[in-house]
Amino acid sequence: MKKSIFVMLVTLIMVVGMIGGCSKSDDYTDSKRDDAGTTDVSDNTDAPAGESSVEEQPQADMAYDTTEADTAYESTDDVYNEPISIEGETYQEIVENTFTTTGAESVSTFSIDVDTAAYANIRNMINYGVTPSADAVRIEEMINYFDYEYITPSTEDVFSINTAIAECPWNEDNQLLMIGMQGYDLPIYALPDNNIVFLLDVSGSMSDANKLPLLIDAFEILAEQFDEDDRVSIVVYAGASGVVLNGVRGNHHDVIIEALNDLRAGGSTAGSEGIQLAYQLAEENFIRNGNNRVILATDGDFNVGITNQSDLEDYIADKRDSDIFLSVLGFGRGNYNDEIAETLADKGNGNYSYIDTISEAEKVFSEEFAGTMYAIAKDVKLQIEFNDSVVYAYKLVGYENRVMANEDFNDDTKDAGELGLGHTVTALYEVILKETVRLQSTELFCTIDIRYKEPDEDESKLLRYAVTSDDYYSRITDNTNLLWAASVANFGMILRNETYIDYTAVGDLIETLETYFGMTADPYRQEFIQLLKQYKGLI
DSSP, rough: OOHHHHHHHHHHHHHHHHTOOGGGGEEEEEOOOOOOOOOOOTTTTTTTTTSOOOOOOOGGGGGGGGOOGGGGOOGGGGGOOOOOTTTOOOOOOOOOOEETTTTOOOOOEEOOOOHHHHHHHHHHHHHTTTOOOGOOOOOOHHTTTSSOOOOOOOOTOOOEEEEEEEETTTTTEEEEEEEEEOOOOGGGGGGGOEEEEEEEESSSGGOOOOTTTHHHHHHHHHHOOOTTOOOOEEEEESSSSEEEEEEETTTTTHHHHHHHHHHOOOOOOOHHHHHHHHHHHHHTTOOTEEEEEEEEEEOOOOOOSSSHHHHHHHHHHHTTTTOOOEEEEOOOOOOOOOOHHHHHHHHHHEEEOOOHHHHHHHEEEHHHHHHHHHHEEEEEEEEEEEEETTEEEEEEEOOOOGGGOOGGTOTTTTTOEEEEOOOOEEEEEEEEETHHHHHHHHHHHHHEEEEEEOOOOOEEEEEEEOGGGGGGGSGGOEEEEEEEHHHOOOOOHHHHTTTOOOOHHHHHHHHHHHHHTTOOOOOHHHHHHHHHHHHHHHH
């Protein structure tokens, strides 16, 4: 969306330059490379009053000390296709949710999650013939990887609520409740200005083709989305940390891309030092009422600096209170630390994505640019109260590490998830009804309370929604949103070998999806069906 406009503008600038006798390489003749390797555009007169476009700071040699291999920097997915191993990777343990009887507790509370890293990660494993470990499978991130056709919010609402109930496909004796949220969208001209700091891991562990070379290609896509009102900085870290660019105007795409292409991997990993420097630049270039964000790209191999993870999490949580958010992009295999990458993004009020191909980078940074970059609601919590005269027991599908104590729902100091511009978020509950209950005649199934804060506010707002018999579907195939979400969740449960499902053959899932979605124009849904076939062949 925004990218296409930028591409046209850049093309027009190039044409004008050619007419004037200037080649593309002459567009930035004032850019030069000093002895330390810092990009110098300090004579740029477009910088805001009282500050230079780029602050000259010596760069650590470690960022550029490896032998250049041109073939490692080609912009095709094939170049990243190397044999993979997940031995040595770190994932947070997932303890499967269990059924809770309404007689014991009729209320369930959790934080939303719009991260998508888990799906891209397990897709990468399966495509390379590796069976994902159970703790790598976060079912909510699989479900939320896909778009859903939810009702567009009215102009005065931040998001819409969409609900449906139907027979559970993996256990026909139970019902499945879907709760879907659709965030509002904005036209391009109304998007806030960006103050973005790229915090890039250039340590020795990032030298593989599916790490730093892919990272560079991915951030080139992101760089093309910015315009002259945006500010872009680049901080690198390895044995030491350093500033590559400071507050460059976003429309200086060539300057940003040149700086990215000069990066080389080498040294140990001082991740915490880099984080501190990145936040410092974000504070120096802070845009009031803008999108102030640090984007950390790493394989998660933090081993030098603030060694206490709790201290690092507290530092990032403190910075989010100053309206500077942290998003995390994961790269590579082998020593990948998914646990710390996910945790830092959660603490920083940001998104967490895993980039395994240039196609995934296009999805995150181009197709979903607005949702990735702009939060429209923060600390979003849901509390569902089931009607205990109708529901005997319930189980939240996924969201294991997002479950909250019921008393935390009204506590505005408790952190929760963020919803991006135009984003959807979906949750499922498997429900056991009381005997003799007929949903068609049930007046009230449950109530849904939602608390959220505006991005620059500290006090939450409360919404309430009632789920009734009007939300019931006699067949799950009558609601394509529920059918798709249930199918993705079912596959996740198979990967995790979960306890509370009757055996479901992957072949049955493939047959269902091909019947109802075989002609879909959505490339990501098509890809998912192919992924199931790949997994069926693997097992």
